[in-house]
Amino acid sequence: MPPDTLEFEEPIAVLLKEVEALSMLPQTPERQQSIEGLYRRIESIRADLYARLTPWQRVLVARHPQRPTVLDYVDRLFTDFTEISGDRRFADDHAIVAGFARYKDEHVLVVGHHKGSGGDTKQKVYRNFGYAKPEGYRKALRALKLAEKFGRPVVAFIDTPAAYPGVESEERGISEAIAYNLREMAALDTPIVVVVHGEGGSGGALGIAIGDRILMHEFAIYSVIPPEGCAAILWRDSGRKVQAAEALKLTAPDLLGFGVIDEIVPEPTGGAHTNHELAAALLDGPLQRALSSVGALDSVTRLEARYQKFRAMGSVGIAES
Amino acid sequence: MAWFKKARKPIASSSPDKPSRVPEGLWVKCPGCSQIIYNKDLERNLGVCPKCAHHFRIGAVERLRTLLDGEWEEHFKDLTSTDPLEFTDTKPYRDRLRVTKKNTGMKDAVVVATGRLDGLDVVIAAMEYAFIGGSMGVVVGEKIARAVEMALERREPLIIVSCSGGARMMEGALSLMQMAKVSAALARLDRARLPFVSVLTDPTTGGVTASFAMLGDVNLAEPKALIGFAGPRVIEQTIRQKLPEGFQRSEFLLEHGMLDLVVDRRDMKATIARTLRFMRAEPAPVPEAPMAAAAAVDSDQP
Ligand SMILES: [Zn+2]
Numbered sequence: 001m002p003p004d005t006l007e008f009e010e011p012i013a014v015l016l017k018e019v020e021a022l023s024m025l026p027q028t029p030e031r032q033q034s035i036e037g038l039y040r041r042i043e044s045i046r047a048d049l050y051a052r053l054t055p056w057q058r059v060l061v062a063r064h065p066q067r068p069t070v071l072d073y074v075d076r077l078f079t080d081f082t083e084i085s086g087d088r089r090f091a092d093d094h095a096i097v098a099g100f101a102r103y104k105d106e107h108v109l110v111v112g113h114h115k116g117s118g119g120d121t122k123q124k125v126y127r128n129f130g131y132a133k134p135e136g137y138r139k140a141l142r143a144l145k146l147a148e149k150f151g152r153p154v155v156a157f158i159d160t161p162a163a164y165p166g167v168e169s170e171e172r173g174i175s176e177a178i179a180y181n182l183r184e185m186a187a188l189d190t191p192i193v194v195v196v197h198g199e200g201g202s203g204g205a206l207g208i209a210i211g212d213r214i215l216m217h218e219f220a221i222y223s224v225i226p227p228e229g230c231a232a233i234l235w236r237d238s239g240r241k242v243q244a245a246e247a248l249k250l251t252a253p254d255l256l257g258f259g260v261i262d263e264i265v266p267e268p269t270g271g272a273h274t275n276h277e278l279a280a281a282l283l284d285g286p287l288q289r290a291l292s293s294v295g296a297l298d299s300v301t302r303l304e305a306r307y308q309k310f311r312a313m314g315s316v317g318i319a320e321s
Numbered sequence: 322m323a324w325f326k327k328a329r330k331p332i333a334s335s336s337p338d339k340p341s342r343v344p345e346g347l348w349v350k351c352p353g354c355s356q357i358i359y360n361k362d363l364e365r366n367l368g369v370c371p372k373c374a375h376h377f378r379i380g381a382v383e384r385l386r387t388l389l390d391g392e393w394e395e396h397f398k399d400l401t402s403t404d405p406l407e408f409t410d411t412k413p414y415r416d417r418l419r420v421t422k423k424n425t426g427m428k429d430a431v432v433v434a435t436g437r438l439d440g441l442d443v444v445i446a447a448m449e450y451a452f453i454g455g456s457m458g459v460v461v462g463e464k465i466a467r468a469v470e471m472a473l474e475r476r477e478p479l480i481i482v483s484c485s486g487g488a489r490m491m492e493g494a495l496s497l498m499q500m501a502k503v504s505a506a507l508a509r510l511d512r513a514r515l516p517f518v519s520v521l522t523d524p525t526t527g528g529v530t531a532s533f534a535m536l537g538d539v540n541l542a543e544p545k546a547l548i549g550f551a552g553p554r555v556i557e558q559t560i561r562q563k564l565p566e567g568f569q570r571s572e573f574l575l576e577h578g579m580l581d582l583v584v585d586r587r588d589m590k591a592t593i594a595r596t597l598r599f600m601r602a603e604p605a606p607v608p609e610a611p612m613a614a615a616a617a618v619d620s621d622q623p
Binding site for chain 2: 163164165166167169170171172173174175176178179180182183184186187200202203206207210222223224225229230233234235243244247248249250255258260306307310311313314315316317318319320321
């Protein structure tokens with residue numbers, strides 16, 4: 001079944017309906033040809049659309065309900081995944097996944113947000129739509145400390161709308177949980193590669209996104225606030241989300257320019273949701289290169305480089321007057 | 322000149338029910354007890370209502386006056402934002418910055434200083450709410466990171482007084498990254514076993530709470546300050562119900578284990594001093610008399 005089309009993919013949706021209608025009729029060589037022709041047109045329209053996505057369209061792609069999740073990438077690129085659970089303090093948070101895995105024969109720790117994408121409503125609720133609570137960040141840190149203790153590199157997958165904005169989050173210290181992760185990940189003595197593959201939603205994303213190399217998918221977003229929230233505050237009209245998305249400079253090319261990320265991971269034409277296999281294959285090379293380059297550094301050099309990397313962030317926007 | 326002025330509502334306040342900046346004018350009506358207070362009395366009382374102990378919001382410079390012994394030296398004063406995103410909402414961020422700089426006489430939302438607190442040499446950063454809601458952009462992040470590094474170099478305690486609505490949206494992901502930058506610097510301070518006292522005042526929310534404000538060796542807060550990650554309105558929208566009375570106030574955070582102590586502003590300096598002494602902060606050397614100094618120099622030369 002083709003993935004759901006987004007609002008700006010209307011021309012594709014129309015053609016897909018035609019394909020569907022033709023497929024219902026008895027098959028003839030002519031019909032088969034028409035169907036193939038339609039598919040070619042779909043591909044060409046898609047390539048055209050995705051070659052010049054606006055920031056707001058990228059937001060929609062990054063949030064696509066069939067966007068690959070951390071576990072989709074684990075299934076395709078890693079082996080022997082062994083999930084671990086719980087923060088040993090309060091609960092197990094299903095909005096963040098952690099586990100041991102093997103990548104190219106090396107043992108690695110995988111952590112990542114999970115929105116329940118690709119699943120039904122029940123699965124999305126189980127994952128709390130990727131909104132992690134304090135126990136999620138504390139579980140992640142517990143796992144990260146295991147990676148440090150046993151000298152295993154970390155791959156962190158980032159895809160969350162935000163940390164969970166609810167009463168229990170505040171009661172259990174969501175601020176402290178994120179803050180403590182930021183501090184501890186900065187000094188965690190093992191290689192960390194971060195992959196922002198979906199929605200990099202402010203502090204909730206950053207809380208597991210400190211590392212030596214930051215990769216970001218072509219159509220992913222990374223932002224200090226969702227465009228809707230920004231529009232509601234600054235324009236006093238959440239309908240101005242399209243403008244807010246432009247103003248926030250939340251796209252991968254923008255962030256590469258600002259030095260917030262190190263490398264853009266290409267996606268299949270039409271976005272990662274159209275082809276999980278290809279999306280994974282396209283991540284494989286950049287991930288392997290990133291892991292081997294940071295893995296080659298000794299601890300002292302790597303930690304100093306990580307410090308300087310984040311220490312320099314924002315310098316582009318500062319003048320002395 | 323007005324004899325009597327109502328406390329002005331701060332712009333973009335996240336606690337609209339509590340307009341509390343120390344107002345101009347000779348007299349002021351306290352939002353806590355509705356009493357009319359002579360402004361000079363309020364100032365003398367560190368911006369705390371003498372009748373009901375309501376804490377008015379005070380600026381960064383007034384804050385340093387309440388905590389430091391005398392003169393201080395300000396650092397990194399000239400750092401300013403270049404508007405890296407060329408951000409425009411209903412008006413250009415560049416214009417917002419220009420107006421705010423003119424109104425506050427500051428270049429961004431934090432003052433970093435070195436001085437003495439009860440005889441102890443300290444590095445201190447105090448945030449200024451009047452500067453775009455005390456929001457943290459690249460300059461605030463840079464100045465606080467430099468303050469942390471200065472504490473490391475001098476081997477002196479660090480104090481950060483937070484008063485902020487969170488990250489500065491108009492600097493996008495670059496402002497988000499300031500949380501990481503400052504926290505990374507604090508990791509080094511922590512490993513160097515140097516004290517960090519975090520003081521949270523009304524309001525401390527968003528990315529400031531979720532980074533350095535919660536990372537103190539001790540976290541102290543003024544009474545009834547709004548402290549949280551998500552704004553109350555965002556949470557109300559999520560849970561679709563009214564929030565309980567006192568939610569996200571200092572006392573609530575204390576009850577939930579996020580703070581060490583809720584401290585009246587008039588006791589803050591003494592409380593910090595006791596804390597720093599426990600943490601092995603040494604009193605600054607008493608300046609020697611000219612004669613004694615000369616003798617010391619002589620004795621150094623065989
Ligand atoms: Zn009063």
